[in-house]
């Protein structure tokens with residue numbers, strides 16, 4: 001029971017300033033998900049890009065993707081996140097490269113007002129797993145996309161059937177609300193999107209977690225000095241857990257690419 005409580009406490013602290021920097025030590029500056037800018041390029045490889053395109057980054061975290069889009073895709077970017085600490089960090093970093101056309105807005109994607117028909121691409125990575133209901137937000141994303149604009153959605157999913165009780169408990173502790181890839185595909189279509197593809201990328205993400213573990217081991221002394229032994233052990237065990245849940249098909253990682261139809 002105590003362990004359970006401790007895990008819940010850890011989750012409540014997930015996006016504290018300390019944990020944002022701790023995540024960046026694992027994932028790289030600006031990131032709270034594995035793979036960095038190379039992963040973004042891979043996940044967006046089939047999406048048309050052109051200078052001056054407008055991109056919305058939903059749940060931009062500490063800004064890694066937003067800065068990458070502005071710098072390397074020559075895009076105008078709006079980054080939205082509900083956590084004030086994330087936005088403070090993004091804005092501080094933006095001051096050092098203020099020539100990049102990025103605007104950061106604090107708010108919950110479910111309620112934040114955004115203009116219709118504005119974006120060529122909406123990107124979101126590892127955000128909707130925290131939301132109980134995606135329908136309202138995905139309707140809004142549809143509305144803010146220009147006709148022909150793309151929604152690239154990368155997230156955690158649950159397996160299709162026979163999910164273990166252990167993983168059900170894990171989802172509760174983590175406050176994850178996971179759908180499966182079929183449900184995701186169906187909801188996108190119901191909302192009017194043309195679904196280009198929904199793909200299981202679990203094996204690829206597991207390799208990225210594996211890379212994180214190798215780097216963590218290499219930087220163990222620095223990590224422990226900065227965050228303590230208990231955090232180090234927790235992270236290592238958590239990463240092994242995610243890889244194992246993936247192997248058991250309880251936890252999937254998926255990519256959905258959907259488009260608002262051209263008028």
Ligand SMILES: C[S@@+](CC[C@H](N)C(=O)[O-])C[C@H]1O[C@@H](n2cnc3c(N)ncnc32)[C@H](O)[C@@H]1O
Nearest residue numbers: 031032033059060061081082083108109125127
């Ligand atoms: C796991 S982090 C991923 C951050 C970033 N997308 C990345 O890949 O590095 C999830 C982010 O989603 C944000 N988030 C969660 N729920 C949100 C919501 N309802 N509206 C806006 N942002 C949200 C969190 O504050 C956090 O920064």
